[in-house]
Amino acid sequence: MEVGQSVRVYRLRDRVSPVIAKKLGEVGVIQDYKMTDGSGVGFLVKFADNSAIWFFEDEVQPAPGN
Incomplete structure (x- = not known):
């Protein structure tokens, strides 16, 4: 993945704050x-x-349309 690329947050490795969980x-x-x-x-x-x-690289994936 590259700078400027759209990504979707699809999982969270660890427990996180509610602010981050909303992402x-x-x-x-x-x-x-x-x-x-x-x-x-x-x-x-x-x-x-x-x-x-x-985010860790295994927590995001390319967004649809990328």
Whole structure:
């Protein structure tokens, strides 16, 4: 996945705050990459409400139409 690509949050690995849990199923745009602990890569995703949250790469998938 690349910066600028639309993605949908389709799962959450861990328990999260209600604010983040509400993003499940929402579509946002990848703004940047984030190195996670170990060798994984995460994504900073910006949503229509201008919030930006990072997710592990296995928590997002390309949005329909991408």
